[in-house]
Amino acid sequence: MDSFLTALLHIIQPSNLIAVIGGALLGMLSGATPGVSGTMMVVLLIPLTYTLEPDTAFLLLISVYCSAVFSGSISAILFRTPGAPEAVATTLDGYEMTKQGKPHEALGISVYSSAVGGLLGGAALILVAPQLAKLALAFGPPEYFGMAVMGLSVVTTLGAKNMVKALLAALLGLFLATVGIDPMAGIPRFTFGLPSLMSGIDFIPVLIGLFAISEMLRQVMEDTTIKVKLGKIRTSLPSFAMQKRLMPTIFGGSALGTIIGILPGIGATTAAMVSYSEAVRWSKTPEKFGTGHPEGIAAPESSNNAAANGAMVPLLALGIPGSATTAVMLGAFVLHGLKPGPLLFSEQAEFINTIFLGTMIANALILLVAPFFIRGFANIIRIPYPVLGPVILVLCIVGSYAIRNNMMDVWLTLGFGVLGYLLEKYCFPLSPIILGIVLGGLAEQEFRRSLIMSQGDYGIFFASPIAAVLLGVSFLSFIAPIAINFYKKWKANAASPGA
Amino acid sequence: MTTKTRASLICVLLLVAALALGGCGGSSATDGKAKYPERPVEGIVGWGAGGGTDVFARAIAKPAGEILGQTIAVKNMPGSSGAIAGDYVTQQPADGYTLWFMGSNYAVNVALGRTPHPLSDYIPVARIQHDTAMLQVTKTSKFKTVDDIVAYAKANPGKLKVGGTGAASFDEVVIALWEDAAGIKVNYVPYENGGQMQAALLGGHLDIMFEELGPVAGRVADGSLVPVLAFSEKKLEKFPNLPVAPDKGWNITLGNWRGVMVNKGTDPAIVKKLEETFTKAKDTPSYKKVEKDTFLDLRPGYLSGKDYGAAIQKDIDVYKKALTKLGYIK
Numbered sequence: 001m002d003s004f005l006t007a008l009l010h011i012i013q014p015s016n017l018i019a020v021i022g023g024a025l026l027g028m029l030s031g032a033t034p035g036v037s038g039t040m041m042v043v044l045l046i047p048l049t050y051t052l053e054p055d056t057a058f059l060l061l062i063s064v065y066c067s068a069v070f071s072g073s074i075s076a077i078l079f080r081t082p083g084a085p086e087a088v089a090t091t092l093d094g095y096e097m098t099k100q101g102k103p104h105e106a107l108g109i110s111v112y113s114s115a116v117g118g119l120l121g122g123a124a125l126i127l128v129a130p131q132l133a134k135l136a137l138a139f140g141p142p143e144y145f146g147m148a149v150m151g152l153s154v155v156t157t158l159g160a161k162n163m164v165k166a167l168l169a170a171l172l173g174l175f176l177a178t179v180g181i182d183p184m185a186g187i188p189r190f191t192f193g194l195p196s197l198m199s200g201i202d203f204i205p206v207l208i209g210l211f212a213i214s215e216m217l218r219q220v221m222e223d224t225t226i227k228v229k230l231g232k233i234r235t236s237l238p239s240f241a242m243q244k245r246l247m248p249t250i251f252g253g254s255a256l257g258t259i260i261g262i263l264p265g266i267g268a269t270t271a272a273m274v275s276y277s278e279a280v281r282w283s284k285t286p287e288k289f290g291t292g293h294p295e296g297i298a299a300p301e302s303s304n305n306a307a308a309n310g311a312m313v314p315l316l317a318l319g320i321p322g323s324a325t326t327a328v329m330l331g332a333f334v335l336h337g338l339k340p341g342p343l344l345f346s347e348q349a350e351f352i353n354t355i356f357l358g359t360m361i362a363n364a365l366i367l368l369v370a371p372f373f374i375r376g377f378a379n380i381i382r383i384p385y386p387v388l389g390p391v392i393l394v395l396c397i398v399g400s401y402a403i404r405n406n407m408m409d410v411w412l413t414l415g416f417g418v419l420g421y422l423l424e425k426y427c428f429p430l431s432p433i434i435l436g437i438v439l440g441g442l443a444e445q446e447f448r449r450s451l452i453m454s455q456g457d458y459g460i461f462f463a464s465p466i467a468a469v470l471l472g473v474s475f476l477s478f479i480a481p482i483a484i485n486f487y488k489k490w491k492a493n494a495a496s497p498g499a
Numbered sequence: 500m501t502t503k504t505r506a507s508l509i510c511v512l513l514l515v516a517a518l519a520l521g522g523c524g525g526s527s528a529t530d531g532k533a534k535y536p537e538r539p540v541e542g543i544v545g546w547g548a549g550g551g552t553d554v555f556a557r558a559i560a561k562p563a564g565e566i567l568g569q570t571i572a573v574k575n576m577p578g579s580s581g582a583i584a585g586d587y588v589t590q591q592p593a594d595g596y597t598l599w600f601m602g603s604n605y606a607v608n609v610a611l612g613r614t615p616h617p618l619s620d621y622i623p624v625a626r627i628q629h630d631t632a633m634l635q636v637t638k639t640s641k642f643k644t645v646d647d648i649v650a651y652a653k654a655n656p657g658k659l660k661v662g663g664t665g666a667a668s669f670d671e672v673v674i675a676l677w678e679d680a681a682g683i684k685v686n687y688v689p690y691e692n693g694g695q696m697q698a699a700l701l702g703g704h705l706d707i708m709f710e711e712l713g714p715v716a717g718r719v720a721d722g723s724l725v726p727v728l729a730f731s732e733k734k735l736e737k738f739p740n741l742p743v744a745p746d747k748g749w750n751i752t753l754g755n756w757r758g759v760m761v762n763k764g765t766d767p768a769i770v771k772k773l774e775e776t777f778t779k780a781k782d783t784p785s786y787k788k789v790e791k792d793t794f795l796d797l798r799p800g801y802l803s804g805k806d807y808g809a810a811i812q813k814d815i816d817v818y819k820k821a822l823t824k825l826g827y828i829k
Binding site: 139181182183184187195196199220314321331340343344404405445453 | 505506509547548550553554557561574575576577578579580582583586611613614615657660665666667668671686688689690691692694695697698699701702703704713714715716717718720721723789792793827
């Protein structure tokens with residue numbers, strides 16, 4: 001406990017406090033701006049941190065990291081444009097709430113869930129980091145595959161209203177995930193000889209196209225007037241009753257987020273998508289998801305912040321980066337002469353505790369800073385759409401170009417914009433596409449890696465209890481809604497034999 | 500407005516936007532070679548921010564820019580193992596204002612036909628780094644030496660699980676060459692990123708892995724990962740007891756290298772100036788420190804532009820042979 005007190009005294013030094021607060025603001029700005037990700041901001045800041053003390057430097061970077069993961073949801077909720085990949089699932093229910101004239105409520109839920117998720121993830125980090133790191137190592141290819149399938153299997157629950165369309169949409173997502181050089185065999189697939197397609201279709205252009213551009217087309221084609229008069233936008237934190245209602249979702253999302261975040265190579269984006277899936281699966285009212293359901297914001301938002309903390313576990317305890325941003329941070333550690341790994345815990349306990357407390361404070365700051373930040377940012381939505389629409393369009397194009405400095409991504413964004421508009425017009429749900437594109441690559445790679453390891457023996461998927469349980473549950477929950485549908489139809493037919 | 504006119508209006512607008520965007524991306528050629536460089540220089544990296552090539556580019560770009568008297572701005576254009584960035588470089592004016600920070604993957608891409616640009620499309624400026632690849636096991640592994648590994652692989656053909664990054668990649672090529680030299684057959688398991696592979700080794704899902712020292716230096720220092728073989732010509736100063744491939748009679752000393760190239764047709768005077776700049780930049784204390792911290796100083800990496808070109812060509816030939824054998828080139 002003593003070392004925590006010294007760590008706390010450390011953090012409240014002026015230079016460190018400035019680093020944490022400044023980092024939170026910078027992170028929010030970069031997360032909220034489409035095309036500037038938290039990873040990018042961390043990379044840009046690293047040269048500046050050379051001159052700082054190691055603890056100040058890492059407090060700054062961690063603060064940027066944690067708040068950027070949250071703030072991607074702001075533009076997702078207000079403009080249906082995810083500001084950062086982690087906010088992909090938040091778009092689904094967040095923007096629906098804005099359409100219903102409740103953006104402040106949606107933002108409040110996002111702020112609250114992110115902060116609580118981050119704090120819970122941070123607590124897990126402090127209490128059981130070394131033990132959790134062992135858990136990460138237990139996951140091999142079959143277990144990863146089981147987890148990806150688990151996330152995918154929710155498609156039938158999501159698409160209960162129109163199973164065929166939901167399955168088609170999911171297949172489209174899975175197909176998009178196969179484009180590019182096959183990572184397991186090195187052979188180009190569906191690239192049509194275009195070099196820019198060789199590295200695959202990045203899901204950000206797809207996302208911006210399907211959601212933001214298509215929404216713009218819809219607004220222009222169908223309603224140019226804003227139906228709901230928006231009052232002054234502020235974040236109203238959820239009422240006590242709402243907090244109580246969201247608690248199970250947030251706890252679930254945080255737990256899942258922490259675990260998925262710890263798994264190397266899987267990031268906060270996957271965590272958000274899987275938590276959304278699980279929230280749908282275990283909900284008593286799965287049909288409400290996608291229509292502006294508060295749980296649909298709470299699940300991914302609590303999960304992605306918890307995952308951001310989770311990714312620090314393998315980084316610090318094992319020296320293995322779990323996500324793009326932590327990979328960048330590993331580089332920063334090395335440049336500051338620190339070697340992450342078990343030794344860091346024993347030799348630099350104070351530094352580790354400073355970092356752990358820093359993540360807690362950074363997440364708590366979301367609660368304090370975000371409302372002011374959003375107040376400034378959200379006034380944008382009151383600009384008349386004929387002015388705002390083109391500005392968003394420009395941001396979308398710049399944003400999709402900036403990911404890889406590649407024009408191909410801009411064409412993809414525009415193409416998927418038109419596709420998204422048509423799909424929504426014909427009532428295809430968009431969430432299964434996202435599910436497929438986010439989890440498809442993971443599922444395919446881990447499936448094939450498992451089989452390479454077992455030299456073609458499918459028994460590997462049942463040899464591991466974790467994988468077998470995950471796959472079994474996935475199968476049942478995939479089949480259940482279809483079976484129920486059939487049963488209902490059969491019963492209706494039996495009731496009216498004349499028909 | 501009816502829906503139809505509105506729809507056609509939008510189509511026209513999208514077309515106009517498309518045309519306007521199509522006009523972007525070109526850049527004006529200037530013939531200011533008299534006083535090169537008179538404006539900032541762009542340094543292209545074919546990988547994402549934070550990766551090995553990115554760290555290298557940013558570390559050398561700063562001192563090199565100071566020597567040149569103009570900043571070298573690093574721009575990431577990830578995709579296709581660097582092939583997209585390589586293509587972009589050939590489309591820029593050959594005026595020395597676009598540098599390509601590239602590495603071994605270029606040679607793999609040429610061998611595989613993944614890039615339309617042969618070596619003659621570029622002028623090598625200098626090679627800066629030559630990394631040392633190793634075979635590594637965990638502390639608790641049943642294998643203590645590389646001889647144990649070879650004996651096991653001989654007794655159990657195709658059973659030894661060897662982790663590496665990428666399929667049809669540098670890692671797979673070296674492993675294939677090693678199989679040939681040692682007369683064994685292993686089960687190569689490709690990973691997309693090193694972190695995942697390291698976790699798989701530590702978790703016991705892999706038997707050994709192919710990795711450089713830099714990314715796992717912390718774990719090698721604390722003893723939880725043990726290098727058992729280095730693919731290097733000479734014994735490494737920092738690891739006097741670590742066997743190198745020639746000790747075992749295997750002539751495999753390939754390592755990942757990184758350097759700088761520019762578009763073909765660049766004025767020889769400019770190329771010479773750049774070569775001198777990078778030769779000086781690699782000896783600056785700030786770059787030396789990065790090299791030391793990331794364990795890239797295990798063996799000398801620098802080659803002049805001319806030698807670099809020859810070394811790349813040599814590697815392309817080696818990769819071509821190995822990849823043909825693996826069945827990637829038909």
